[in-house]
Amino acid sequence: MDNRQNPEEKILEAARLVFHQKGFNGARMQEIADLAGMNKALLHYYFRNKESLFEKVFNETFAQMASKMSEIFLSEMTLMSKIQIFINFYLNFISRHSFVVQFIINALHDKPEQLREIILKQNLVPELMLEQIRKQLREEMGLDIDPLHIYVNILGLTVFPVVAKPLIQSLFRITDERMDVFFEQRKKIVPTFIENALKGYEKDKSLL
Amino acid sequence: MDNRQNPEEKILEAARLVFHQKGFNGARMQEIADLAGMNKALLHYYFRNKESLFEKVFNETFAQMASKMSEIFLSEMTLMSKIQIFINFYLNFISRHSFVVQFIINALHDKPEQLREIILKQNLVPELMLEQIRKQLREEMGLDIDPLHIYVNILGLTVFPVVAKPLIQSLFRITDERMDVFFEQRKKIVPTFIENALKGYEKDKSLL
DNA sequence: GTCTATATCGGGATAGAC
């Protein structure tokens, strides 16, 4: 671990790695200390206890993902471009931080409160993103659909395969290399899939 | 907990509830014992240790999901009907057993081995399902697409919202009641979304 | 601030009575 950083930063970096992979219950303070190249006691000196260290990591991680997402979906682009960019960003990001999403989902499942506060603290308003999507669906594609469904669809198509990667691999005996190819393909396949789906609504509005 | 059952079954039922919600690390033998209305020691008497109890629950749960999925996708129906039925079944099932999927994904993420064996033990061959989907894509829609992507898309659109439910709810401040409506809507929206997407490929084969 | 040593506790597992 990088010696130039101050201890706080070294601990946080180690904590990120361990918590992301093992979650709160699975993580060991000892492992974090080892990874940070220092003693357990120091973790308590800098961050009172395991819980508050976890909270720091969680808030930081979640805020980062949320703000990036917000940034993309509130920018000035066509909806389809945004989807394209989101999937690309996300699949690249995830290949380096493979456990964050599952980490977030699990952490949330344990204590569903907060989280909205984390977002608001960053001056992000989730509803704005939805309204922006609604507006673009209407103006760019002439569709009057609940944007939440579309948003969830985008996430599902992007996020699920990443989270379920071990399941998919084990089930169909797919090598790591073929899995990389698979995710590379999805960068093109998913946007097309979504675009097709939305264009289908345009053709036959009775489906809405 | 039901008194008519034998102790083994009572333990298993309690173990299911607790493991599904909290995972291996989060679960407490004490909690399982309490829920089963008996003493911790009895859990060890019937199931040697925590690990093997967990394994029983996991294998059983996973096998159940897998066989149902296999049953649907290998049956004699159009692909679109299967998708329709799968989503309906799944969203109903999940509303009663809300944590199973996350449970499976997490368990797998911790130990990616086995699992294929569980499937094969049931005489299920995952690849058969894919080949069946490939065949139906070709014959019913004239599409020559990698069935794995389609399969993963179906799962993503169905499974993700369930797993991410707390996240969605907290982020957009959605009440439990509105969430029920949301999932009810998805039973129609998702099949249509997929159908549109696939029909889009028919129109413009260059997208494949 | 950083270390070693240790207190404390929760929880899985076992012994042994009934």
Add this chain to the structure above:
DNA sequence: GTCTATCCCGATATAGAC
């Protein structure tokens, strides 16, 4: 088979020297 009591380890947390 089922219980109580207890063991024992792993892990968080703290005391205290340097």
